[in-house]
Amino acid sequence: MTREEEDPKSVLAEYYSRGFGVRKSFFDGLEAIQKKSGIWVSSPVLLPPMFESVGMPALRRFPGGYKPTTFFLVFLGDEVRNRRVELSEKELFEILSGREIERDTGERGFVALCFEGRVVGCGFSTGTRLRSMIPKARAGELLEALSRG
Amino acid sequence: MDSNTPSYRDFIPDYELLLETLAREKLSFVRINTLRATLEDVRATLPESCSLSPTSLECFYRFEGEDPGKTLAHYLGYYYVQELSAGAVVPVLGPREGELVLDLCAAPGGKTTQISQEMRNTGTLVANDKPHKRLKALHANVYRMGCLNTIVTRWDGTRFPLDWYPEGFDRVLVDAPCTGESNHKTLSPSVRASVAISQLQYGLLARAVRLTRPGGVIVYSTCTFSPIENEGVVSRILEHYPVALERVRVPLPSHPGVEEWSSWKYNPEVKKCARLYNHETGSGGMFIARLRRLEE
Numbered sequence: 307m308t309r310e311e312e313d314p315k316s317v318l319a320e321y322y323s324r325g326f327g328v329r330k331s332f333f334d335g336l337e338a339i340q341k342k343s344g345i346w347v348s349s350p351v352l353l354p355p356m357f358e359s360v361g362m363p364a365l366r367r368f369p370g371g372y373k374p375t376t377f378f379l380v381f382l383g384d385e386v387r388n389r390r391v392e393l394s395e396k397e398l399f400e401i402l403s404g405r406e407i408e409r410d411t412g413e414r415g416f417v418a419l420c421f422e423g424r425v426v427g428c429g430f431s432t433g434t435r436l437r438s439m440i441p442k443a444r445a446g447e448l449l450e451a452l453s454r455g
Numbered sequence: 456m457d458s459n460t461p462s463y464r465d466f467i468p469d470y471e472l473l474l475e476t477l478a479r480e481k482l483s484f485v486r487i488n489t490l491r492a493t494l495e496d497v498r499a500t501l502p503e504s505c506s507l508s509p510t511s512l513e514c515f516y517r518f519e520g521e522d523p524g525k526t527l528a529h530y531l532g533y534y535y536v537q538e539l540s541a542g543a544v545v546p547v548l549g550p551r552e553g554e555l556v557l558d559l560c561a562a563p564g565g566k567t568t569q570i571s572q573e574m575r576n577t578g579t580l581v582a583n584d585k586p587h588k589r590l591k592a593l594h595a596n597v598y599r600m601g602c603l604n605t606i607v608t609r610w611d612g613t614r615f616p617l618d619w620y621p622e623g624f625d626r627v628l629v630d631a632p633c634t635g636e637s638n639h640k641t642l643s644p645s646v647r648a649s650v651a652i653s654q655l656q657y658g659l660l661a662r663a664v665r666l667t668r669p670g671g672v673i674v675y676s677t678c679t680f681s682p683i684e685n686e687g688v689v690s691r692i693l694e695h696y697p698v699a700l701e702r703v704r705v706p707l708p709s710h711p712g713v714e715e716w717s718s719w720k721y722n723p724e725v726k727k728c729a730r731l732y733n734h735e736t737g738s739g740g741m742f743i744a745r746l747r748r749l750e751e
Contacts, residue, residue, distance in 0.1 A: 336603070349603040351579040352555065354619040358590070358607040362598040377598040380531060381491075424500070424531065443595075450525040454502055 314338040314345045318364055321372060326379075326418060327387030343367060347378065376427035376440045379418050386425050389417045391436060395452060401429065401438040402445045402452075409436040421452075460646045461717035463680050467732060468710070476734035478640050483518040484510065484738060485534040486542055490572050490601050492533035500528040511706040512542050514572075532599040537565045539738035540637070540731045541678070543705040544630065545569040547729075547745050548674040553578040554625040559612040559663055562589035564596035566630055571602035581624075583608045583615060613658035615666060623668025623748075631656045633677035633684050637733055637740025642680075649683035656688045664696045667748040673698065675744040682716040685730075685742040690722040697749040702727040705743065708735035712744070 315338035322328040339346045348361025365372040411431040419429040427440035464470045505520030523536045550573045561567045561582035712728035728744040
């Protein structure tokens with residue numbers, strides 16, 4: 307079976323379960339919709355013939371596969387049990403400003419960036435270095451929130 | 456003020472106080488997003504300089520501090536910055552779990568995300584708006600607040616397809632584009648502007664009636680004071696469509712709809728509608744009408 311033929315809900319549950327330690331049962335009762343841009347997650351809804359979006363984007367297409375979305379990682383929150391990288395305020399400022407920071411995570415791949423124990427978005431680790439994958443507009447909102455303490 | 460426009464002084468109580476209130480900065484209110492957080496979650500993430508105090512509206516709190524839209528709690532989708540008066544509309548619509556609901560003019564998404572919250576992320580909520588840049592804000596707010604039961608569509612609301620949901624919606628909200636007088640620092644009513652936009656408002660409400668199943672509920676709201684855009688639009692709908700007005704009750708100071716203004720006379724049923732004024736709510740102004748769709 308090719309990726310295109312795979313059940314998007316299975317892809318979604320497998321991705322977040324294997325990569326981030328999210329319980330597979332979390333996805334019970336949810337639906338996944340495959341779009342060109344990636345996989346979207348929603349509760350069971352009656353879809354019209356045409357729509358802009360349904361629920362929220364959970365996985366974006368990325369060279370070689372998928373990347374997690376900041377919106378969905380934040381939504382998952384404490385459900386994310388693996389690949390959490392806790393950052394100090396100074397470190398978060400650094401990577402939200404577009405710079406890489408040194409951080410030994412042990413493996414290459416996407417991670418959940420955390421601040422004060424809460425998931426705040428998606429990052430990418432080379433194994434020893436870390437950068438933010440939070441979309442620019444969202445990163446700007448987070449920077450503003452941090453700036454006021 | 457447009458020289459041909461009669462004053463609102465005749466029907467707005469303490470009119471001078473309203474004018475003073477409009478000129479001042481509004482208080483800030485937030486709605487806790489119970490899909491994502493509790494009051495304690497919000498309090499735990501707020502800066503020490505900010506605090507919350509309860510209001511008469513469920514889930515709404517007065518935000519004391521600067522910039523409620525620039526906090527970690529806001530970023531995480533724990534709350535939505537929303538005026539009390541705007542927050543009074545969705546409880547009048549009364550969405551329930553599992554229903555099929557349409558928000559015809561949804562951007563930027565304050566009432567949409569509130570409906571989703573009331574529905575506890577079940578059923579189907581269609582959030583529609585015509586193509587414009589506020590649609591981007593609608594998407595962002597739906598995602599941030601975790602509204603998994605929400606479908607965003609991009610359509611001119613006066614032409615929203617009738618055959619997409621042939622059984623009809625259980626509830627439809629028309630939070631119509633308006634002259635927005637309650638958001639202005641000074642009040643400059645214009646009959647010409649109100650008459651012009653009332654054509655669009657009528658078209659949206661008429662479409663909403665056709666999209667609602669018999670027995671279903673339609674709520675029409677604006678954030679303007681002009682009777683032309685409020686009681687005038689509702690009166691015309693009562694004349695041409697199978698609907699009945701139901702009395703609007705809100706947990707904020709309010710007044711009945713205006714039956715006449717200057718030379719205009721409206722259907723006496725409009726007194727069942729509610730008018731909210733800035734100087735009495737401590738927040739914004741609002742007009743709210745609730746209609747029941749009848750059998751043909």
